[in-house]
Amino acid sequence: MTGSTLLVLSVGLPWALAAALALLDGRRAWVGWLAAAGLAASFVSTVALGFRVFREGPVEVVMGGWPEGVGIVLRADLLGVVFAAVSVGVILASLAYEVLVGVRSRTFPALILFVAAGLSGLCLTGDIFNFYVFFEISMTAAYVLAGYREQDYQVRGAFIFAVVNLLGSVLFLIAVAALYHVTGTLEMQAVAEEARDVNPNSLITIAATIFVAFSLKLGLFPFHFWLPAVYVGSHASVAAILSGALANIGNYGLLRFGGYILSEELRIGAVAVLILGSTSIVYGALQAVSRHETTEVLAYSAIGQVGYILVALGIGGPIGFSAAVIYAVVNSLNKALLFLVARLRGSLVGAAFAVGAFSVAGVPPAAGFVSKIAVFKAGLAADGVGWAVALVALIFLGSALSFVYMFQVYQRLFLAREPQGSYPKEKTSPRAARALVIALAALVLVVGFWPEPLLVLSEEAAAALTGSTGGGS
Amino acid sequence: MILAVSLVVATVFGSGAFLVLQRDIFRVVVGLVLISNSAFLFIIAAGLTRGAPPILSLPEGEAVSDPLVQAMALTALVISSSVVALLLSLIYRIYTSHDTVDLSVLSEVEMRDAEALEREEDPEREEEPKEEPGQEELEEGPR
Numbered sequence: 001m002t003g004s005t006l007l008v009l010s011v012g013l014p015w016a017l018a019a020a021l022a023l024l025d026g027r028r029a030w031v032g033w034l035a036a037a038g039l040a041a042s043f044v045s046t047v048a049l050g051f052r053v054f055r056e057g058p059v060e061v062v063m064g065g066w067p068e069g070v071g072i073v074l075r076a077d078l079l080g081v082v083f084a085a086v087s088v089g090v091i092l093a094s095l096a097y098e099v100l101v102g103v104r105s106r107t108f109p110a111l112i113l114f115v116a117a118g119l120s121g122l123c124l125t126g127d128i129f130n131f132y133v134f135f136e137i138s139m140t141a142a143y144v145l146a147g148y149r150e151q152d153y154q155v156r157g158a159f160i161f162a163v164v165n166l167l168g169s170v171l172f173l174i175a176v177a178a179l180y181h182v183t184g185t186l187e188m189q190a191v192a193e194e195a196r197d198v199n200p201n202s203l204i205t206i207a208a209t210i211f212v213a214f215s216l217k218l219g220l221f222p223f224h225f226w227l228p229a230v231y232v233g234s235h236a237s238v239a240a241i242l243s244g245a246l247a248n249i250g251n252y253g254l255l256r257f258g259g260y261i262l263s264e265e266l267r268i269g270a271v272a273v274l275i276l277g278s279t280s281i282v283y284g285a286l287q288a289v290s291r292h293e294t295t296e297v298l299a300y301s302a303i304g305q306v307g308y309i310l311v312a313l314g315i316g317g318p319i320g321f322s323a324a325v326i327y328a329v330v331n332s333l334n335k336a337l338l339f340l341v342a343r344l345r346g347s348l349v350g351a352a353f354a355v356g357a358f359s360v361a362g363v364p365p366a367a368g369f370v371s372k373i374a375v376f377k378a379g380l381a382a383d384g385v386g387w388a389v390a391l392v393a394l395i396f397l398g399s400a401l402s403f404v405y406m407f408q409v410y411q412r413l414f415l416a417r418e419p420q421g422s423y424p425k426e427k428t429s430p431r432a433a434r435a436l437v438i439a440l441a442a443l444v445l446v447v448g449f450w451p452e453p454l455l456v457l458s459e460e461a462a463a464a465l466t467g468s469t470g471g472g473s
Numbered sequence: 474m475i476l477a478v479s480l481v482v483a484t485v486f487g488s489g490a491f492l493v494l495q496r497d498i499f500r501v502v503v504g505l506v507l508i509s510n511s512a513f514l515f516i517i518a519a520g521l522t523r524g525a526p527p528i529l530s531l532p533e534g535e536a537v538s539d540p541l542v543q544a545m546a547l548t549a550l551v552i553s554s555s556v557v558a559l560l561l562s563l564i565y566r567i568y569t570s571h572d573t574v575d576l577s578v579l580s581e582v583e584m585r586d587a588e589a590l591e592r593e594e595d596p597e598r599e600e601e602p603k604e605e606p607g608q609e610e611l612e613e614g615p616r
Contacts, residue, residue: 056484067591129545129548132549133548133552136552136556138553140555140556140559143556143559143563144559147563147566150566152567152570152571153583153586155563155567155570156567156579156582156583158563159498159560159563159564159567161506162556162559162560162563163501163502163560165558166505166509166560167493167505167508170505170508170509170512170553171510173512173516174512174515175543175550176517176545177512177515177516177518177542178515180516180518180519180520180541180542180545181519181520186541229583336509409477
């Protein structure tokens, strides 16, 4: 198969299937498995596309048979493919989990597929307006998903989620229009080239707007207010998708727009980015330590983890960007694993949770160690000894605090003699669901033991960002 | 012209922001509609050029107005109207279960739920068995 076929398949397959499945009753198991099969096919094609991009360079398709420069472009470079594969993989795991415990809504599989279609689309598009359209596709599906199971608190959470993120989307839309106004084009490469000749005074406002829009989606420190309310209430598989896959919109968007299109403005604003990231790390960790409920701890932990990605982004350059990619990938896996495992009971579930906890805290055998090391290295590469020392100290502090809160949760869930909470210990969860989370935990361990592929991928992905803009800082 | 357009965009955005900060969640959604509309105006303003209609075949040597901004505004309009429809249905769902659309009442309920969470009760687990009694016949497949 050619690269362009693979590219169209990765985006188009979940999309077409989602439209078809929306007509069927998603509560039937076969519909769920059909959706999972389609998603798996899209995942395989994304991975195959990734191999091709890795060997032969970026793949580009102009949609609708238009000549180049006129039609809308789908463009797969390594950064996009890595994020698309991770997001679709996490969504696939969550969908399989939900089908195993039993889907309770007609539309659930179709909505999940829409989220996947939007996410892989926005990672593989080469057009900033299409980026907006794709992320609205997945966000809109996610608004509905946040209310999945329709408990009152979940519907309220969905409302908060939709209102706040709609505001973020509008801000991003305004920034897209402004970018179009100053550069006269919507194609990412052309925008990046044109932006170098534009007066930074007008671009810095646009960059700040984009930064705020993505920070709202990520739940970064001053924009985090909505995040706990949504994550705590939502159902396990939905929470895994929100924090494991949907947050990648923010991660990828910040890397693509900050590291590639507006790289000069990111360099100007680096100090602000570093300070916000550091505040996020400390704030998230401290709040997480003070909380009791598992999902609440995980929600605040998500705020803290985003901070590391932002710090890596603020340091910039090939080292910083590749650290951000590694951290985002590992963080997606961790969050998916932890949210899925938190409500299960039975043998080996505790072990799977412990692996996730180790990974968040950055303890060696788990993948989190690799990502923490990458951020450490990036911290040492920061300009000036003062910054380097402060950042490394901060990262160490954050890791220590995350160790504390993760094991508080572990103790409460799996070691306490009387299992607290209304869910009795005798009632073990379905074996297949447990097998799934154990497989996820094994994946986290494998990445930790054999990190070379991830390291090479992230370096190449960062090179895709900095190489074409002339080396970064 | 630039001043006039920016004043209009600012006024629409400002009134939208004012409504978003109200207590009534219905007004919040109307405010969001206004804010999205200010974004559409901004898109149109980003490529506001006067010229012949951009339809093939293009007139020779004459300025053509920019079709791209209109396409963008139209796309964004469709997206925002569907999201607003979704938000309105969420409001209706909240209204049917809480009998109110007042944020202060809703946040009181939220506080009560949060306290329940602090006592480590898991409301979802408790309420699950009650809903949808016809579950069994649908779950034959996976076992």
